[in-house]
Amino acid sequence: MKPQARAVIGYGLAGSLLILIGSLGVGWLVADSPLTRWGLVIWLRSELAGVALAVITLTAGCWILFHAWLLLRYLTRSADAAALPVVTRAAIIWSAPQLLAVPIFSRDLFAYLNQGRLVLAGEDPYTTGVSTLANWFQRGTDIGWAEDATPYGPLFLWLAAGVMRVAGDSAEVAVLLFRLLCVMGVVLVLIFVPKLAEQMGTDPASAQWVTGANPLLIISFISSAHNDALMVGLALAGTWCAVRAGRSSGGVHWLLGVAALGLVVASIGTKLITLVMLPFIGLLWAGSRASWPRRFTYWTLTAGLAGGALVGIGAIGGYGLGWVSVLVGAGSGATFWAPLAILVAPLAGLWLLLGQSPDIVFDTVGTLGRIGSIIVVLWLMFRGRQDRVFHRMTWAFAAVVLLSPLIQPWYLLWILPLFAATGFLTETNRQWPLVLITGVTGFFLAFGAADQLSVHQFLEADLTMMLLSLAVSVVGVTLILFSDARARSVVLSGDPAAS
Known part of the structure; x- marks a missing residue:
C-alpha cells in the first residue's frame, strides 16, 4: 500500500476514533448502564463543558471521516486492480472503532432489545407494543415504540430473542451482539458489492467506495446498528447468486438459483421491503436470453418456493401470515x-x-x-x-x-449498493450523481450529528448543542470544499487527473 493511502486511512481512523469518544458524551445509553458510573463519562454527560466537548468531537469526527472518504476516492479512482483492496481495507479499519461506540444517530437498537424481550416473554410483537414489558423505557427505547407493532420480520425477531437470551439483563452485551449481527451484514456488503459490479462490467473499487467505505453506511450499520445491514447484505448475496445462476447451466444453475431465493427470503424475513426484489430475482435466474414462457416459468417457481418459505417462517414463529399484513401497513x-x-x-x-x-x-x-x-x-x-x-x-x-413521504437516512442504503454496482453514480461522463450522493451523505451526517443527541434534560441545552454541532458542520464543509482542491475535485470534476 502506498504511503498516501496509509495516510488517508489513518486520517479516517482518527475521525472514527473521535466519533467513538464523542459518543460517550452524547450517544444513547440505558439508564442503569455501568458506563454512567465512569468519571469521564459522568463529566461528558453531566457538565455543559463536557457535553459541548463531546458534541464538537463527535461532529468533527464525522467530517474528518467524510473528508478521508473523499480523499480515498481521489487516490483510487484510476480503476486499477490495486484500488479495491485499499478501499476495502479502509472500510474495515474505519468501521472497527464503531463496534465499541455508544449508539449514535438513532436508538432503534434499543427497540430491538425490547422486542427480543417480548418474544422471550411469549408475546406477539405484531400485536403487542413494548410498553407491556417492565422497565421498557429504562432499557432505552424511544416512547414512539410503546404501543407500535414491530416493523421487522420473524427471522429478525428470532435473532433478537436469541441475543436477549444470551445477554440477559446486560444492555451492553446486547448492543455488542446486535452489532455483530450487523457486522455480518456489512461483511456481505463488502464482499458482494464488488462482485456485482464485476458482473455488471463496472469498476468494483468505485462501487466499494460509494458503498462500503461510505461514512453514512459505517455509522448507520455499525454505530447505530440498524438491522437493515443484515437485510441489505443478504439481499446482495442473493442477487449475486441469481445473476450467476442466470449465466450458468446444469446443476450449478439450480443450486445458485435456490441459494439466491434462500438468501433473499432471509432478507425479507428481516425486513419485508426486499420483497420487491423477488420478481427480478426470478428474471435474473431465468437468464439474459429467456423467452416469455421461460420468464413466467421462473416467476412461478420463484413465487412458489419463496412463498412457501415465507409461510414456513411465519408458521414456525406462530405468526402465520399475519406478520406480512402488519408490515405492509407499517411506515x-x-x-x-x-x-x-x-x-x-x-x-x-x-x-x-x-x-x-x-x-x-x-x-x-x-x-x-x-x-x-x-x-x-x-x-x-x-x-x-x-x-x-x-x-x-x-x-x-x-x-x-x-415515492414515500417517509425516508429515513439509512433507507438510502437499501438502494445505494445497487446503484453503485451499475456504475450509475461514478461514471465520469455524468458527474451529477456523484455530486448528489456526496451531498446527501454530508447532509445526513450533519443532520444526525445535530439532531440525534442524547443530552440530559436538566442541562436545558438541547438547542444550544444542536446549534453548536451545526456550526462545526459549517466549518467542516467550508474547510473541505474551499481549502482542499483534491476533495473538491472529487465532487465537482469528473476528470481523474483533476487536482
Whole structure:
C-alpha cells in the first residue's frame, strides 16, 4: 500500500476514533448502564463543558471521516486492480472503532432489545407494543415504540430473542451482539458489492467506495446498528447468486438459483421491503436470453418456493401470515427531505392553517406514492431488455423508496449498493450523481450529528448543542470544499487527473 493511502486511512481512523469518544458524551445509553458510573463519562454527560466537548468531537469526527472518504476516492479512482483492496481495507479499519461506540444517530437498537424481550416473554410483537414489558423505557427505547407493532420480520425477531437470551439483563452485551449481527451484514456488503459490479462490467473499487467505505453506511450499520445491514447484505448475496445462476447451466444453475431465493427470503424475513426484489430475482435466474414462457416459468417457481418459505417462517414463529399484513401497513409519517413531502409541504401547511392535522395530507400522498411505486415495479417487471434486469430491479427498488413521504437516512442504503454496482453514480461522463450522493451523505451526517443527541434534560441545552454541532458542520464543509482542491475535485470534476 502506498504511503498516501496509509495516510488517508489513518486520517479516517482518527475521525472514527473521535466519533467513538464523542459518543460517550452524547450517544444513547440505558439508564442503569455501568458506563454512567465512569468519571469521564459522568463529566461528558453531566457538565455543559463536557457535553459541548463531546458534541464538537463527535461532529468533527464525522467530517474528518467524510473528508478521508473523499480523499480515498481521489487516490483510487484510476480503476486499477490495486484500488479495491485499499478501499476495502479502509472500510474495515474505519468501521472497527464503531463496534465499541455508544449508539449514535438513532436508538432503534434499543427497540430491538425490547422486542427480543417480548418474544422471550411469549408475546406477539405484531400485536403487542413494548410498553407491556417492565422497565421498557429504562432499557432505552424511544416512547414512539410503546404501543407500535414491530416493523421487522420473524427471522429478525428470532435473532433478537436469541441475543436477549444470551445477554440477559446486560444492555451492553446486547448492543455488542446486535452489532455483530450487523457486522455480518456489512461483511456481505463488502464482499458482494464488488462482485456485482464485476458482473455488471463496472469498476468494483468505485462501487466499494460509494458503498462500503461510505461514512453514512459505517455509522448507520455499525454505530447505530440498524438491522437493515443484515437485510441489505443478504439481499446482495442473493442477487449475486441469481445473476450467476442466470449465466450458468446444469446443476450449478439450480443450486445458485435456490441459494439466491434462500438468501433473499432471509432478507425479507428481516425486513419485508426486499420483497420487491423477488420478481427480478426470478428474471435474473431465468437468464439474459429467456423467452416469455421461460420468464413466467421462473416467476412461478420463484413465487412458489419463496412463498412457501415465507409461510414456513411465519408458521414456525406462530405468526402465520399475519406478520406480512402488519408490515405492509407499517411506515406512516413524513420526513421533510423526502421528495413527496417537499412536493406537498405547501398543501400540508395550508391544511395546518385551517386548523386540521397535516397528517391526512402525508397519509394520502403516501398511499398515492405506494400505488405509484407498484405501477413502476409492474412496468419494470414486464418492460425493458432482459439483459438489463439488474438495472430494472435497481430502479424498481428506488421507486419504492423515493415515492414515500417517509425516508429515513439509512433507507438510502437499501438502494445505494445497487446503484453503485451499475456504475450509475461514478461514471465520469455524468458527474451529477456523484455530486448528489456526496451531498446527501454530508447532509445526513450533519443532520444526525445535530439532531440525534442524547443530552440530559436538566442541562436545558438541547438547542444550544444542536446549534453548536451545526456550526462545526459549517466549518467542516467550508474547510473541505474551499481549502482542499483534491476533495473538491472529487465532487465537482469528473476528470481523474483533476487536482
